[in-house]
Amino acid sequence: MKEQNKIREQFPILNQKINGYNLVYFDNGATSQKPLSVIESISDYYKNSNSNIHRGVHTLSRKATELFEQARKTLAQHFNVNNDQQLIFTAGTTDSINMVAQGLAKNYLQTGDEIILSTYEHHSNILPWQLWAEANGGKLKVIPLLEDQTIDYAAIPALISAKTKLIAITHVSNTLGLITDLEKIKTIAQKNNIPILVDGAQSAPHMPIDLQKLNVDFFVCSAHKMYGPTGIGLLYLSEKWLKELSTSKPGGGTIKTVTFEKTEYAEGALRFEPGTPNISGAIGFAAAIDFMNSVGTQTIFDHEHELVQYAQKKMSEIPEVIIYGKSDHKAGVISFNIKEQHPFDVGTLLDKYGIAVRTGHHCTQPLMHCLNVQGTVRISFAIYNTKEEIDIFIEKLVKVIKMLN
Amino acid sequence: MTINEIEKEIIEEFEIFGDDWEGKYEHLIDIGKSLPLIKEEFKTEDRIIKGCQSRVWLNSELKDGKVVYTADADAIITKGMVALMVRVLSGHKAEEIVKADLKFVDTIGLKEHLSPTRANGLVSMINKMKMDALSFSR
Structure with missing residues (x-):
């Protein structure tokens, strides 16, 4: 008490x-409230350290860059990810899923391919795939639910075909709170060599998440449901996809060299973070993670x-x-x-x-x-x-x- | 009765509850329950006013130069609000309906139901009532 x-x-x-x-x-499933430490981390940043990151030679810019990259490290530690470059700051879960969908559409998904989803997906994990499917003659296949609204895992093998290219599934149903048994999904997916995207919007706020142990291809979540600020979230990419996922949002900061003929993109997380990122958001996100770990x-x-x-x-x-x-x-x-x-x-x-x-x-x-x-x-x-x-x-x-x- | 007179009547009806919001809402729910608002055959897809959550059906007709509304809603609090709007606006001339400011909603302390975040289709319904009236007056 x-x-x-x-x-x-x-x-x-x-x-x-x-x-x-x-x-x-x-109404925490919609958004959680924010502790003072998160609120203060954001106002402290603007009071003392605000500057644009990564390119500046001056002290404030270095300070801001350090805070931003330290935030990535805090998240890497929290989610047990060895290479912090596998964690990309996005605008949130929806943005993350869209980035994956648009990236995969460029050099991975082919006409007529199939993606498996569950019946209890949030629209955010349906619409980006539906948009791709409509434009490319693709197909969404849906895992049914049992009487008790849990996923009918036994029905999955019959949904898989040679054209199945991804299983995109929520970790925790935002409506029902039911926890998906990802081990069961993984067993089926790995047997068929199908990548998995896990929508962690409703799991990351409520339970320990070890991304090494989870060992999926994509994991996404939002800071604002985890005691953090709105407008920032996470896209985790496995080592393979960090190299292979196409970027769908090119822009400043994502490059090594640019000429009008050709651009050489940066490696690691920066390739996916165009423009000035949500710096205060990342710092607030890290403060939220610190709060979660303090409890x-x-x-x-x-x-x-x-x-x-x-x-x-x-x-x-x-x-x-x-x-x-x-x-x-x-x-x-x-x-x-x-x-x-x-x-x-x-x-x-x-x-x-x-x-x-x-x-x-x-x-x-x-x-x-x-x-x-x-x-x-x-x-x-x-x-x-x-x-x-x-x-x-x-x-x-x-x-x-x-x-x- | 004019639109203003009906509004005044409703204000008096709600005044007795004072700060007792529970009494007020029970009354609103009763209003919603007691009114058969629309003929079943009118509850068609094209008469639905889609709010995010509760659905409202509206039918507008012109009878002897007056606009007559019937309506329904699937949520009872929304239905109570719909019943109040119909009571105030139905049976009046189009130009009077278009001019009505419906300030009584604020006075009886139910203004929150007209806020856009309420997602109950009420604001859209009032707009539709006025648009229909306008089309009859042309």
Whole structure:
């Protein structure tokens, strides 16, 4: 409890009233709040070190470059990556996936090729592939879900053909919180020599991630869901793809030499980071990683897991509640509906009680079709959430159900 | 009754709740539940006003020189708001509808439902009501 208070003290935004009620922030799947250390790292940078990086000879530029590259090192250490050049700063998960899709389209994907996705992908991990497929006669093949909304791993081998060029799959479903068993996916993929892209937007904030151990081709995530600032994220490339992935965004900073006839590109991460990067974002991202490690990623996972178990149990006692993807093996997300009520109404009334939840399709419309619902209400946790907040949520949810009936 | 008079009536109806937001919302939900708003045959794809989350159906007709609206929504709070709009605007002349500022929404403390972030299709519905009225007046 005392530890919990110490953590909450680092998030001043939590200490406010909404419509006269204490804010209960359960929309962490959309974006997490930021600790003071992250906020201060960004303002410190602008107060003391702001300058453009990599090319300057002056002291400030060196200082800024060092901070930026130190941020990459902090991330490399956190994700256990030996060569920090394998970590590319992007604008976020969506940007990262688009970079991979556009890069692969240039020199890897051929007309008629196939890409395997799961039913519970976020639109961000569908649209870039769909765009490629539409323009190139490609095909998306979709792994179905079982009755309990988990991935039907047994159905994957039948989806694979000689034309399968990639499996792009989410690590944790943003809507259901279910954790994908990547080992099972890897076994099938490696047997068929198919690269894997893992969308870690909802796993990186909630659990330890060891990219050496994970050993996939591409891993992407966003800082703002990990206590960091918006507008910055990560693209991890395996050693092979660091050399072979085409760059889709050429620009200043990505080159060795340029003539009008030909350009020789830089090696490593710089090849993928055109223009002046989001320097303060990278520094804030590193501060967020430091915050996560000061608590411990395993501690974060355990705490949120406990909250999910506690909330699922309490919610199951309310007869009107339908939980989707109810499982013990999930990260800090619960999606539910109230029988015969629209999620929008439930979310609107919870907000009046100061409880921030998300309602709608959560950018997973194919999953909504599969569940046969218009949308759901989603609560998602972070390290600063408490059982007391869940008690408040349950009490108010019961009131909301009464109001709507 | 004129549009202004109806707005005044609604303001008085909500005034009794004062700061009691729960009472206010229960009343809004009741309004949403009690009104059969649109004929089933009118709930077609081309009459849907797509908000991000809740859907609203609107049908506009011209009867004896007055614009008559019927509407429906799949979320009950949205439906309550839709019912209020229909009550205020339906049965009036097109030029009166186009001029209506609908300030009562602010006065009864439900302005947040007209904020663009609410994604409930209400703002689009009001625009559509006015556009339809405008097309009848030509």
